[in-house]
Amino acid sequence: MDIVIRITFVILSVALILAFIRLARGPSLPDRVIALELLASLTVGFIAVHTIFTGDTNFLDVAVVLALTAFLAAIGFARYLERGGRRDE
Amino acid sequence: MIAFLWNLLLALAWVALTGDFSGSNFVVGYVIGYLVLYMAAWQMRLGNSYTRKVPRIIGFVLFFIYDLVKANLRVAYDVVTPTHQMRPGVVAIPLTVDRDAEITVLANLISVTPGTLSLDVSSDRKVLYIHAMYIDSEQELEDSIKALERRVMDILR
């Protein structure tokens, strides 16, 4: 089990670095937004592994909140990108 | 909907009577409650849509998971191999479903499947614009979306 957790940490760290490259390179704002979204997913993954690693299940609550706030951030960014244009049909 | 509540009630009764308050026991109670409702509907010759819908929903979930895994593998293959063999594009898919709930469910299912992403619905709700990653043949793509749409209609109507 220990070796599996370590491998998972390594894979996630590599993924985190790659996502950060996309965040830094852009080129457009939506590209950075999806990189941030991916970073949030990766953090949820990190929390899951850390929960198993430490055996402290309270970290799961953080994952719940993070999954929700990441969604709100994505919606907020999209509204900002479209300059809050209303499309009521 | 009422039949679903009855089923939950039967499951709760099962949990209370067996005295084992665990999730797996609740599932057992739910299955038994479902069988009871199914037999009741069959015995009394009620056209109960709930008992007929549950197998369809389970079938739909299985079909969808299969679809999800298949599409994920295809995108993953394209990501890790050095060449891009994708042919992306924005395609207009004519819609048969017209209710808000059905369009929402269909658009979200399309978005969940890797390789297709729903962009927007036209203002008159006749066309759904999707971005697809593999447009090898338009007919094939449209057929797969239509198959998904039929299954959505099966469940929601």
Place this chain on the structure above:
Amino acid sequence: MNEIVTSILLIGGALLMLVAAIGAVRMPDLPTRMHATTKAGALGGGLMVLAVATYFLEGSVTARALAVVVFIILTAPVAAHIIGRAGYFVGVPLWEGTIRDDLKDRYDPDSHILHSRDRTPPNS
């Protein structure tokens, strides 16, 4: 048995996330990047949270893990759709290998009406 399932879910989820991250770097334009990242990333996160549930096998942990998975499944497609749409209408350029674009010129930014077929040119 339990540990094997947990290990498979953990490694599988982590590999999916790695694929998503590689896709984010390698894919040529915004929509194709989103195909790679949003779903594979969300699915990977869901699998890893499920691994927590199978590892502990306790009622409260399983309930919270399932809550996370349900949130992810409900929110991932909505977020992907809304960012993709915003990106398209803001005018992020598509990859030159894009073979067709049905949506082009059908959106009216003033009236916010999206037409279902090609508009007739105004001077014909």
